[in-house]
Amino acid sequence: MRQVxxxxxxxxxxxxxxxxxxxQSDSLAPLLKTxxxxxxxxxGNLAASQAWAxxxxxxxxxxxxxxxxxxxxxxxxxxxxxxxxFDAVAERQARKDGKLPIAELEKFLHERQHNSxxxxxxxxxxxxxxxxxxDRLIPQMLDDPSLELRxxxxxxxxxxxxxASAEQNIDLAMSSYRKALGSARxxxxxxxxxxxxxxxxxxxDLAHHFGFLLDxxxxxxxxxxxxxxxxxxxxxxxxxxxxxxxxxxxxxxxxNSHHTSDEYGMVDLNKAIGKHMGAVAYAVAEFxxxxxxxxxxxxxxxxxxxxxxxxxxxxxxxxxHANGTMDQYVGRGELKAGRNVILLKICQNEQTETWAQxxxxxxxxxxxxxxxxxxxxxxxxxxxxxQTAANESTSPNGPKE
Amino acid sequence: xxxxxxxxxxxVIILAAPGLxxxxxxxxxxxxxxxRSNSVTLDVQPPAKWxxxxxxxxxxKLPGRGPSxxxxxxxxxxxxxxxxxxxxxxxxxxxxxxxxxxxxxxQFWATGRTLSHPSSANAAxxxxxxxxxxxxxxxxxxxxxLDIEGNLKWLRGLAHDYPHAGNDVGMSSSPAVVGGLVVxxxxxxxxxFAAGIDPETGESRWRINRPREAxxxxxxxxxxxxxxQDVVLLQSPSQITAHEATTGKQLWVYKSPCDGxxxxxxxxxxxxxxxxxxxxxxxxxxxxxxxxxxxxALLPGAASPVVDRGRLLVINRAGVLACASTVDGQxxxxxxxxxxxxxxxxxxxxRLYCISQNGAGQVVEISVxxxxxxxxxxxxxxxxxxxxxxxxGGALYxxxxxxxxxxxxx
Numbered sequence: 001m002r003q004v005x006x007x008x009x010x011x012x013x014x015x016x017x018x019x020x021x022x023x024q025s026d027s028l029a030p031l032l033k034t035x036x037x038x039x040x041x042x043x044g045n046l047a048a049s050q051a052w053a054x055x056x057x058x059x060x061x062x063x064x065x066x067x068x069x070x071x072x073x074x075x076x077x078x079x080x081x082x083x084x085x086f087d088a089v090a091e092r093q094a095r096k097d098g099k100l101p102i103a104e105l106e107k108f109l110h111e112r113q114h115n116s117x118x119x120x121x122x123x124x125x126x127x128x129x130x131x132x133x134x135d136r137l138i139p140q141m142l143d144d145p146s147l148e149l150r151x152x153x154x155x156x157x158x159x160x161x162x163x164a165s166a167e168q169n170i171d172l173a174m175s176s177y178r179k180a181l182g183s184a185r186x187x188x189x190x191x192x193x194x195x196x197x198x199x200x201x202x203x204x205d206l207a208h209h210f211g212f213l214l215d216x217x218x219x220x221x222x223x224x225x226x227x228x229x230x231x232x233x234x235x236x237x238x239x240x241x242x243x244x245x246x247x248x249x250x251x252x253x254x255x256n257s258h259h260t261s262d263e264y265g266m267v268d269l270n271k272a273i274g275k276h277m278g279a280v281a282y283a284v285a286e287f288x289x290x291x292x293x294x295x296x297x298x299x300x301x302x303x304x305x306x307x308x309x310x311x312x313x314x315x316x317x318x319x320x321h322a323n324g325t326m327d328q329y330v331g332r333g334e335l336k337a338g339r340n341v342i343l344l345k346i347c348q349n350e351q352t353e354t355w356a357q358x359x360x361x362x363x364x365x366x367x368x369x370x371x372x373x374x375x376x377x378x379x380x381x382x383x384x385x386x387q388t389a390a391n392e393s394t395s396p397n398g399p400k401e
Numbered sequence: 402x403x404x405x406x407x408x409x410x411x412x413v414i415i416l417a418a419p420g421l422x423x424x425x426x427x428x429x430x431x432x433x434x435x436x437r438s439n440s441v442t443l444d445v446q447p448p449a450k451w452x453x454x455x456x457x458x459x460x461x462k463l464p465g466r467g468p469s470x471x472x473x474x475x476x477x478x479x480x481x482x483x484x485x486x487x488x489x490x491x492x493x494x495x496x497x498x499x500x501x502x503x504x505x506x507x508q509f510w511a512t513g514r515t516l517s518h519p520s521s522a523n524a525a526x527x528x529x530x531x532x533x534x535x536x537x538x539x540x541x542x543x544x545x546x547l548d549i550e551g552n553l554k555w556l557r558g559l560a561h562d563y564p565h566a567g568n569d570v571g572m573s574s575s576p577a578v579v580g581g582l583v584v585x586x587x588x589x590x591x592x593x594f595a596a597g598i599d600p601e602t603g604e605s606r607w608r609i610n611r612p613r614e615a616x617x618x619x620x621x622x623x624x625x626x627x628x629x630q631d632v633v634l635l636q637s638p639s640q641i642t643a644h645e646a647t648t649g650k651q652l653w654v655y656k657s658p659c660d661g662x663x664x665x666x667x668x669x670x671x672x673x674x675x676x677x678x679x680x681x682x683x684x685x686x687x688x689x690x691x692x693x694x695x696x697x698a699l700l701p702g703a704a705s706p707v708v709d710r711g712r713l714l715v716i717n718r719a720g721v722l723a724c725a726s727t728v729d730g731q732x733x734x735x736x737x738x739x740x741x742x743x744x745x746x747x748x749x750x751x752r753l754y755c756i757s758q759n760g761a762g763q764v765v766e767i768s769v770x771x772x773x774x775x776x777x778x779x780x781x782x783x784x785x786x787x788x789x790x791x792x793x794g795g796a797l798y799x800x801x802x803x804x805x806x807x808x809x810x811x
Contacts, residue, residue, distance in 0.1 A: 040562045042604035045555035052553050076512040077558050080545075084507050084553045091505070117510055151486065186486050319590045322615060323516060323569035 028063055031055045032070040035085070036078045048081055056088040064089055064125075065104045071118035083121055090125050100129050109137065116146035123149060142183040145369060154184045158192060165196065174200055181209070185370040187326060205263075205381035210326075211364040211372025212265025213285045213342070217242050217255045220273045220281030224347050229280040230304050230318050236282040237308075240341060255284075262362075264326065266300075269346060269359040276348060279359070283344040287365060288376045289335040295373050297331040297342060300324055301361040304347040307331035310340055320349045321356040327370070335373075427498075427794025430473040432529035433575035434745055434789055438622040439666055440707045445795030446749045449764040449778025451808045456780075458796060458807040459501030465492050466802040467524030468573065468743065468787035473498060474530050474549055478791075478798055480805050481537050483523030488515040491523065493537045493547060498794065501807060505551035513541035513560025517571025520785070522802070525573035526619075527789070529583065534600055536583045540572040544585060546603060555603030565591030568615050573662075579622035580631035580646025582606055588616035588637055595620070595635050597649055607649035612637045618664040622646070623672075632684075634665050634672060641665060641674050643684065653690050655682055663701040668708040671727065675701045679715065679730060696730030699723060704789075705745040707753070712771060714753055716742050722755065722765060724774055734773045738763050743787035747797075752777070754792070756799055760784035782806060 034051040038044040059067065067086045071079050093100060105122045108114060127133040134152070141153040161176030174197070181193045181204065194204045207214055222234045235246055245254040260267050269281050297307050297314060302324030307315040314331025348359040365373045427444060434440040448456040465482030472479050476499060482492040489511040495504045515523050517540055526538040534554060537545045542559035560566045568589040576585045582597035593611040598604070616637050623632040623643075631646040638661045643652040660675035667673070671693060672682045678697035682690040699706075702718035712733075713725045720738045725731055740757025746765075747754045753765040753774075762780035767773075784801060791798040796809035 040558075042555065042557055042598075042602060045557075045603040049554050056552065076510065077556065077561060080509045080512070080543075080556055080558075081553065084509065087507060088551070088553075148485070188486065317565075317591075319569070322590060323518060325516060325569070328516065328569060 028055070028059065028066055032067070032082070035081045036070065036074050038075070038077050038081060040077075048078075052081055052085050055085045056092075059085075059089045061089070061093040061100055062104075064093075064101060065108050065122075068105075068108055068118045068122055069114070071115045072113075074115075079115070079117065083118070086121060094128070098129065100125060102126055102129060106137070112145055116144075116148075120146050120148045142179070147185050147369065150183060150369075151186055151189065154180050154186075154189050157183070158189065161193075161196065165200075170200065174202060177202075207261075207263050207265050208374070208378075208381035209372060210265070211366050211374055213287070213363050213365065214260050214265055216258045216260075216267060216283045216285050218258045218267075218269070218272050218281060218283050219246070219253060219255045220269070221250070221253070221276040221279030221348075222246075222248055222281075223278065224280045225278035225350065227278075227304070227318070227320075227347070227349055229278075230345075230347050232280075234280065234282070236284065236343060237345070240284055240343065242284070258283075265362040265364060267361055269348070269361070270357070275357075276359075278350045279348045281346050281348075281359070283346065283361065283363075285342045285363075286375075287335065287340040287342055289337055289340055289373075290376050291335075291337050293335050293373070294368070295333060295335050296366050296368060297333065297363060298327040298366060298370075299329040299331070299344065299361060299363045300326045301328065301346055302358050303349065305329060305361070306345040307363075308341075308343040309333040310336065311343075320347075321351060321353075321358070324358065324360075326362065327364075427473070427475075427796075429475065429530075429532060430471075430791040430793045430798075431532065432472060432577055432622075433470060433527035433619050434664075434705060435747070435791070437624065438577060439668065439709070440705070440745050440789065441709045441748045442792040444749060444792055446752050447754065447792060447795055447797035447808055448810045449752065449766075451762065451780030451782075451797075453782075456808050456810055458809040458811075460807075461496055461501050461503065461805045463492075463494065463800065463803055463805055464506070465490065465524065466522035467800065468521055469524045469575070469800075470527040470744070470788035471791045471798040471800050471805060472528055472530055472535075473791050473793035473798060474532060474535070477504065477549055478805065478807070479528055479530070479535055479537075480800055481524040481526075481528050481539070483511075483515075483539065488517065488523040489541070491537070491539055491541075491543060491545070493528070493535065493545065493551075495549070495551060496805065498796070498807070501805075507545075507547060507551050507553065509543065509545055509556070511539065511541035512543055512558035513539075514567035514569060515541050516569040520787075521571035521573065523571075525571055527575040529576045529578045531578045531600055536576050536578070536600070538574075538576045538585060540568075542566050542572070542587055544576070544583070544598070544603075546583075546600065554601075557598070557603050559585070559587060559596075563587075563592040563594065566594070567591060570615065573617045573619075575619040577620040577622045577633060579620070579624065579633045581628040582646060584620045584622075584633050584646060586611070586616070586618070586620045586635055588612065588614065590615060595644075595649070597646065606647075609644075609649045609651075611635065612639055614638050615661060617662045618660070621665050621667055621672075623667045634667065634674075636660075636665055636674065641672070641676070641682075643672070643690070651688075653684060653688050655680075655690050655692075660701060662703045664705045666706045666708040666713075668727070673706050673708055673713060673727070675706065679706060679713065679725075681727070681730065694730045696725065696732075698732060699725055699730055702742060704742045707746060707748050709748050712767070714746065714748065716746065716755065720757070722746075722753070722774070724767065724771070733771065736765055736774050736776065738765075738776075744789040747790045747792050749792050754790050754797055756782070756786050756788070756790055758785050758787060760786050760801065762799075780808065 031051040141149040157180040165173035242255040465484030491509040528537040544557040546554040596608040618636040621634040633646040663675040665674040679699035681693035707714040760782040764778040766777040
């Protein structure tokens with residue numbers, strides 16, 4: 001109910017800001033409100049369907065910005081209803097006379113507080129109607145919160161860098177690549193940039209760039225035969241004491257300090273702890289923050305896992321060997337100022353296939369756009385050593401480190 | 402659900418001589434492996450040869466990728482795609498079958514997981530239709546219902562409802578319209594379930610838990626005389642079950658290792674399931690079906706078996722097509738095809754249309770007495786192609802990650 005009221009306020013706020021007249025908003029607002037009330041399990045679909053039909057049939061081009069505005073704060077389900085209504089009205093208008101309220105759509109695009117996907121939608125309809133739009137608008141979007149708009153802007157800088165490189169204008173090429181690297185968030189673009197910079201003698205410390213954590217304390221193996229250990233709260237889930245040792249079937253285990261120099265922060269548990277099947281490992285890292293701030297803990301792991309931040313469980317996934325990739329699982333939480341503790345539980349099952357033997361993870365700390373958030377005590381980025389082959393080292397813990 | 406979809410071909414069976422099918426009106430091709438889930442059409446045979454310059458009626462550019470197959474609803478061809486660096490943009494496109502003109506496109510944003518193996522994409526499941534509505538489904542477990550004019554009727558975010566439903570290898574189970582409902586099968590290591598969804602409201606009429614194991618197989622419709630008698634088969638890596646399509650009530654279970662990709666085929670009350678090769682099952686009044694036979698030599702690859710008029714057609718992982726008897730599973734003949742096959746071939750009369758992953762089309766003609774098969778025509782299209790071809794009105798519809806083609810005689 002509170003969400004509905006907030007949605008209503010958002011719509012009123014948008015109209016008061018000059019997006020559309022009250023007379024126009026009077027006719028649309030109830031329809032938009034009905035659509036925004038769709039819920040899980042198909043709740044509200046029937047009413048939304050009727051509202052959608054009316055919205056698509058009755059709205060005119062001038063009302064398109066208001067439909068876009070309604071996406072702000074809408075649930076992912078409602079956002080899909082609204083975007084398709086926007087498309088339907090815009091398509092009808094395009095068939096009629098092709099005239100869209102370009103100035104209003106551009107205003108919406110430039111207001112970065114709006115929903116990123118809605119802004120991208122506005123841009124695509126602007127670009128359909130105005131061939132100059134990419135050249136006029138995209139270069140300003142290198143730092144845009146919309147990752148799709150930002151990606152297009154980075155692509156243009158990359159093209160400029162490649163052109164400069166081909167023309168042997170090395171200074172311009174390097175500055176352009178650096179500019180692209182500062183803005184890029186997608187792995188494929190970052191790989192292009194770092195490869196180019198490496199060839200130009202400017203290797204990039206990727207682990208630093210992405211915010212991968214490289215220093216961990218590892219503990220394991222605990223029992224996970226038949227996958228039962230995933231739900232067992234072994235001692236580190238209650239208290240983290242890196243000086244403690246724990247009895248397990250194979251003897252006693254204790255925390256070991258582990259450093260990885262893999263450029264993507266990969267920790268291979270088969271090497272660091274030993275090859276075990278039906279096993280659970282814990283990994284803990286400290287993270288110093290200068291201030292409280294929302295962050296994302298992004299984990300790549302082929303096997304079942306849990307992520308905690310300062311004792312709060314942020315994410316769980318009981319999945320084994322179904323693809324492993326960077327940023328696969330995202331735990332959203334809040335750093336506090338000072339010392340923070342990140343705890344991971346990484347499980348291995350008992351599959352015997354050769355492709356099911358990996359037991360490893362990588363974790364980075366970043367903001368919602370994927371930009372690295374670095375600990376205040378993190379060492380400065382490596383310079384010129386990225387060609388070094390990845391290696392890892394593990395050492396037993398002393399009583400306290 | 403429209404009953405005419407299933408009744409029309411039955412009328413034609415009586416009228417048409419085997420291999421010489423002559424329908425004047427195009428039959429719809431409404432879901433994965435056709436309106437009857439069996440990859441068989443009684444429509445006019447498409448040409449046996451094609452290229453970019455021969456028997457190509459039209460070619461349309463697509464805005465995104467997709468192993469999903471095209472479907473045909475009257476004079477309209479519907480295709481789904483997914484795009485974006487994270488495969489999080491979902492497209493439904495509708496083309497005029499006659500001209501290839503794009504009639505409309507609708508886009509949506511994925512609400513579930515969008516990761517997949519590089520060879521797959523979010524638009525892996527084939528859409529389904531009841532002849533009036535389109536049900537577009539994606540690996541991200543977004544289920545979208547549009548009418549044939551592109552008007553949104555409802556949508557469900559099944560991963561929004563069940564957040565642990567998903568598979569980062571990608572999911573590909575296609576919905577089936579059966580028993581008047583849209584049946585979806587969401588099987589993974591997380592939340593696994595099947596559901597019968599009301600085509601008018603998008604609400605679940607039934608939902609049952611399924612084994613928590615990754616499966617890419619699709620529900621198979623076994624139409625009865627009335628919707629209440631319709632049965633749907635659900636295949637998992639450890640079992641295949643039969644259910645009343647209208648209620649989800651389990652009728653029988655066959656517990657045995659089954660293929661996770663290739664789906665069962667059914668004809669004449671017998672189910673041919675990819676299990677230990679191929680196993681024929683017949684429903685009884687017991688909670689387990691009768692095992693009619695097992696043929697270990699009939700081992701399907703990713704493509705599903707095709708069954709028609711006493712013959713089983715199976716392509717194995719090595720690209721060898723085998724034709725076997727439905728009576729005992731004995732192989733009558735084999736033909737080596739070129740390439741690997743993700744898409745299930747489509748049978749029109751006595752011709753089987755096979756499209757390999759690299760776009761090599763091969764048409765195998767079955768002799769009148771069924772004793773042999775030979776490749777009588779080929780056609781190359783630009784791959785990768787993972788779809789199962791649709792046939793309607795004497796035309797073959799094939800899609801890749803970039804294009805949709807209509808192959809038809811001029």
